[in-house]
Amino acid sequence: MNISFSNPGIGIATPGDVVALNALLNSAYRGESSKKGWTTEEHLIAGEVRTDEVNLRQVMEIDGSIIIKYTNDEQQIIGCVNLQRHGNKIYLGMLSVSPHLQGMGIGKYLLKAAEEYAQQLQCSTIYMSVISVRTELINWYGCHGYHDTGERKPFAEDGLTGRHLQPLEFMLMEKAIDV
Secondary structure, three states: OOOOOOOOOEEEOOHHHHHHHHHHHHHHHOHHHHOOOOOOOOOOEEOOOOOOHHHHHHHHHOOOEEEEEEEOOOOOEEEEEEEEEEOOEEEEEEEEEOHHHOOOOHHHHHHHHHHHHHHHOOOOEEEEEEEOOOHHHHHHHHHOOOEEEEEEEEOOOOOOOOEEOOOOEEEEEEEEOOO
């Protein structure tokens, strides 16, 4: 199937993009650079690593998984999101925008691309896991049509993504998509 997106800056990432994706994801969620944006998890999770190149390659190899990238005019990756098809639903994860470019609409473009992808695959729902204490992020997704399903999942430390600075859990959010 040939997937297309309405925004010309959006395309599907390839294994050759892993180094840039890794740098983007870690800068958006962890460490000093993440403080330049509003998506930082530094106050919740210690460490500099959100993911690594091995994990990203594994995510790309999952059946039904793609990473959408948003590139600027210089072809630098400044945003990304992972989408995984699970039956009639799409799981959305790793939504990231370069910290110094957050608030400029890139995240909205990535959400729109996720919806276009779901429609092209005839999927009726996009769902995600959000750390339940991330109220600013939960509110942002709420403004884009996502709602709390009421389901919670434990967020266990995994040896890769950092030490939790407080007990954390995921809440599931979802949005119905017109197909």
